[in-house]
Amino acid sequence: MRQSLFILLVFIPAIMRGQVIFDVPLSERTTGYDIAAVLETESKTVTGDMTAWWVNRSAMPVDHALLHLYLNAFSSNKSSFASxxxxxxxxDEGWGYVRINRMSDEYGNDLTMTMHYVAPDDGNINDRTVLQIDLPRPVLPGDTLKLNILFESKLPSPIVRTGFNKDYFWVAQWFPKFGVYETAGMRQRESDGWNCHQFHPNSEFYSNHSVYDVSVTIPSEYVAGSGGQLVEEIDNGDGTRKIRWRAxxxxxxxxxxxxxxxxVRDKWRGVDITFLTSEKGLKIADNQINAVKNGLEYLDARVGPYPWPHLTFVDPPMEGAxxxxxxxxxxxxxxxxxxxPPFLKMAEMVSIHEFGHAYFMGILASNEFEEPWLDEGVNSYWEERIVDNYYGGGYGIIRLPFIKMSDADxxxxxxxGSPSKQAATNDLPSWLYPHGTYxxxxxxxxATWLHTLEGLISTETMDNVFREYYRRWAFKHPSGKDFIETVNDVVRKEHGEKFGNDMNWFFDQVLYGTEICDYRVSGVTSRKITGYSGIADGDSVAFTRSDRKSDTLYLxxxxxxxxxxxxxxxxxxVRFDNGDEVIEEWDGKERFRDFEYTGTRKVTRVIIDPDNKIDLDINRINNxxxxxxxxxxxxxMMTKFIFLMQMVISLFTI
Amino acid sequence: MDYIRILKRGAAAAATSYRLIIIMWLTALMMVLLVAVPLKSILKGVFDRSLATERMLDGFDAGLAGDMGQSFGYLFGAATLGGLLLMLTGFLLFTFFAGGLFTRFAAAYGDLNVASFMKASARNFFPFLVLALLMTLIIFAWTALIIGVPVGIMAAVTDGAMTGSNLMRIPLLIWALGMPVWLLVADHSRRWMAATGSGRVFRAMGAGFGSLKRRFMRSYGAMLTVMIVNVLFFGAALWIAAWSVPERGGMIFLFFLATQLMFLIRLLLKSWRYAVVSELALLPA
Incomplete structure (x- = not known):
């Protein structure tokens, strides 16, 4: 009896942890999904039986719902994605789709008859990636809409974000998913409504923080991984096994x-890390895992804690590239x-970048469709800081004796280097960027203007901006304006009026403007003063050689x-030949500025932005x-070029 | 013992041809400078009086490429095109000099002054060029067959994953072991042309194959040794040059001298190969 009690005391908490990850929810949990799915490897389909729920947190009844059916982007070459x-x-096997075979609400009402496709972004009638369901009875404020859905997802090939190739399956964007119902005021929205965008080539994320209970039945020989925590794994005895995850x-x-x-499994503090890779990828497993640990350490210290006790990351084989x-x-x-090759830190860079999205999109769930810079740009900025901090002594991508490059550079x-850098402002929705400039x-x-912002307000203040951004907006849906407000508040608190009332002047230029930044040294002269005379303030003045004593005077x-x-x-x-240095500050508003110095010293060097704070400057050579x-x-370089050419010539001549 | 003796005699023959090798080095240097000097001028023009060059003191900062704007594209294009032109003219130049060197070695230590060397180079140039082109084509075909085909099959089978690419070591080994044969054929053929004064390329190739066949084991062993030494030196020289980062003017001049010394040694080792094959041809069948 005592032994049984001991077992219960030890194992029940462990089992419970498998069932519920957080005792106190991190988010509002407006939506949730219970899915029982089966992977059919022959037909490349996933069939699912799903119960999805959504809570109306607005003050008004809601009479329809919008769902993402992303896989339909692959069902026709006329979808907005494929076109x-x-x-x-x-x-023919490559087409993908998600088909809803049955949909009902919790009262048993068949909703399939009320389903129809909408295209809120571009009106493309051939796009079937957003489904509208007109509800037989509106969902009252505080009430929950429960949908029971039987769906069949045919995975596309080749894989682009999702799909299959031979026996490789990357199952993403695979189930019908609620859009986000935004209430007035949220992300500066004027009235309540669904925010549910079509599947676009350049963006896909904007969703509620949800609870997922997903079980998947797969052939026994398959190895599987997911974004959930493993709850149970059952051998069905028929050549398949069922894996259940919770997230x-x-x-x-x-x-x-x-x-x-x-x-490969590892651990960072309380986080279980699972790395899925190919035989070939095993060689760099340590590098990859360390890269993710670096990301965890850096963002945890400078932005906020990584809240989940697990993460899984995958280095897909070539067939799943x-x-x-x-x-x-x-x-x-x-x-x-x-x-x-290991000297090129591209794999580490990608791992760190994609891990970083756990923060910028995952925790701080901004709208990637409408404000991609707030997701990808902010995440790239942090990725660059992490890569350049941990690798190559500031030259994170490559650091060899003959070549080096930082991630930020x-x-x-x-x-x-882009000829279209002024083609659009930086605040456009993802699908509206012209000329491939997304x-x-x-x-x-x-990322470049975020580095510039860091240069202007200091790294410490920048870190505090993100700590505050995290504190205010973790597990919510911040907008760009919310981020700017956070910047303004933190900068005002730490720097007073040094940058004016706010930093809007900065964002007006970098985010909402198209101008480029370029400062240059236009000319430097140090002329000997050999004597002058004239009228100054009504008095005649004269300067003769005898006044110069032994030193030469320069203007x-x-x-x-x-x-x-x-x-x-x-x-x-400005540095002078006697070693003196002067730091001049210029607000940069006029078209030019001259600095003059009279004395016994000549100017030997001039550097605009000596600490390289302004990454936006498009030409630092003329600085x-x-x-x-x-x-x-x-x-x-030329010596090496000469030698290389000589050796190559001697090699190719028999 | 023949084997060691031939390597030694070949080395002695190459070493005593130092004047000819210096001519080859000097000519190659001048030729490369024709491209390198304008490139350096473009670089100087781009940077002018900027301090941005400090970013290249410990290796080229690739981030500068963006700052250089269109100039980088021009510079890169000029370097690439210049490099290709140098490879083409270099091929002609070294083929030219090979004619003189083989005549020198075929003369069995007979003295060959500079004028005679140039004359012999000129006399042999066209047949040597045709032979060099043919043998280069054969070597390319050999490479495509032994390495290209297995790589293609492996890529197709593994869908580009190249899993099990350890298997590629086998074709690589076969390719490496086959290379001395082709070089021996080329060198025996050229030695035959130099010795006989004949310009008949296909007959020379036949003679080359025949000469190799009659002395295959000794020839192959000697060529393999010479090739290993050449390859090791080539790799080491490039490694040293790539990883050296001299930072001051004087050091850069010393670095330049060191690289040129390495190139001279490279030419000497290549001449050693020619001399060894010429010695092999004198062995009784």
Whole structure:
């Protein structure tokens, strides 16, 4: 009896932990999904029996619901997703869809007759990725809508975010999912309503934090992983097994199955880390896991705690490469399939980036469709900080004796090198960016101006901005304006009026404007003063050689220009030949500014923005001037070029 | 003992040809400088009096590429095109000099002054060029067959995953073991042309194959040794050059001298190969 009691005391809490992850919910949990699914590996389908619920947290009755049916983006080449040209099926087997075979409410009302597709973003009548259900009875404030749905999801091929390739399955965006019902005031919205966007080539995330209880039946030889915590695993005795996962307070649920997965487990503080990879990927498993641990450590210390006790990440094999670089909060994918050479930290970079989405999208669940910069841009900014902090001494992507590159510079280069960098403002919805500028704008430009913001207000203040952003908005749905308000409050608190009443002048230019930033040294002269005379304030003045004593006097002029339309405050460092240095501060508003110095010293070098705070400056080469230019680096490069060419020629001549 | 003796005699023959090798080095250097000097001028023009060059002191900061704007594209294009042109002219140049060197080694230590060397190079140039092109094509075909085909099959079978790519070590080994054969054929053929003064390329190839067949074991062993030494030196030299980051003007000049010394040694080792094959051809069948 005592032994039984002991077993109960020890194991019941463990079992309970498997059932319920958080005693106190992290979010409002407006939606939830209980899904029993079966993976049919022959037909490449997942059939599901789902109960989904949604709580009306508004003050008004709601008479319809909107659901995402993302897989229908792959059902026709006329969907908004496929018509972009980004995907075409690999033969007839490649089409994907989600079919609802039955839908009823908790009262047994058949809702299938009230279903119809809508296209709120572009009016495309061939797009079937948003389903509207007209409810027989409105959902009253505080009431819960429960839907019982039988669905069949045919996975697409090739994999783009979701799908299959041979026996590899990446099952994402696979079940009918509620849109977000926004109440007036939420994200500056004027009136209540659903926010449910179509499946676009460049964005897919905006959902409520939900509870997921998902069981999946798969062939026994398959290895599976998901964004949930394992609750139970049952061998069905018929060549299949059922795996049940539970996840709480996450915005999406994805899973994967492949017979070739190798599983590596690790732990960071209280977080169980599961890494699924291929045989080839095992070689860099330690690197990958350390990369994620670095991300955990960095964001935990500077933004806020990682709240879930588990995470799973996947390095898809080559056949699943289309699933690479995706994020589903507690499950995400890396890239490279173990084929990237270890000196190039691209795989680590992708892992850190996708992990970072657990914060920027997962915890701080902004609307990726409407404000992609707040998701991808902010996340890229942090990814760059993490990569450059942990790898290569500031040159996180590659650091070899003959070449180096930081992650932040890689993003900056993409932005400043783009011919379309002024094609649009940075606040557009994902599907409205012109000329293929979505990636450059949402990721790289946004990250670059966030680095600039950090340079202006200091790293410490920037960290405090994000701590406050996390404190205010964790497990809610912040907007860009909410982020800006947080910046303004924290900057005002820490810097007073140093930057004006607020930082809106900054966001007006970088987020809502299209101007570029470029400062340059336009000219530097140090002229000897050999004597002058004239009239000054009515008195005649004269200066003769005898007044100069033994030193030569110089009138030094340093000319600075703002050639871009963006106006940012800059510092200018002026160094003289006697070693003196002066730091000038310029608000950067005028088109030019001259600094003059009279004395026994000549100017030897001028550097605009000496601490490289303004990453937005599109040309840093013209930011500096020296009277003694050094060409040692170019000399070395040419020496190497000469030698390389000689050796190559000798190699290719038999 | 023949084997060691031949390697030694080949080395002695190559070493005593130092004047010819210096001519080859100097000519190659001038040729590469024709491309490198304008490139350096473009670089200087881009950076002008900027301090941005400090970002390249411990290796090229690729982040500068964006700041260089269109200039980077021009520079990259010029370097690529210049490099291709250098490979083409270099191929012609070294083929030219090979004619002189083989004549020098075929003369069994007979003296060959610079004028005679150039004359022999010029006399042998066209047949040597045709032979070099043919043998290069054969080597490309060999590479495509032994490495390209298995890689293609492996990629198709594994859907690009290249799982089990350890298997690729076998074709790589076969390829490496086959390479000395093709070089021996090329060198025996050229030695035959230099020795006989004949410009008949296919006959030379036949003679080359025949000469190799008659002395295969000794020839193969010697060539494998020479190739291993060449490959090891080649890799080491590139590794040293790549990882060296001299930061001051004087150090860069020393670095330049060191790289040129390494290239001279490289030329010497290649001449050693020619000399060894010439010695092998003198062995009784």
């Amino acid at each position: 972009s040209g980004r995907w075409s099926p690999a033969g 709480e307070d996450i915005v999406d649920f994805a899973w994967t199955a492949w017979p070739g997965y190798k599983v 289309g699933a690479g670089g995706m994020e589903y909060t507690t499950i995400f994918t890396s890239a490279g399939s173990g084929l990237i 890689m993003a900056r280069t993409s932005y400043i 990636g450059m704008m949402s990721y790289q430009k946004a 030094a002029r340093v000319g600075i220009e703002r050639t871009g339309g963006m106006m940012l405050p800059v510092e200018v460092l 500096s001037w020296t009277d003694d230019p050094q060409f040692t680096a170019s000399g070395r």
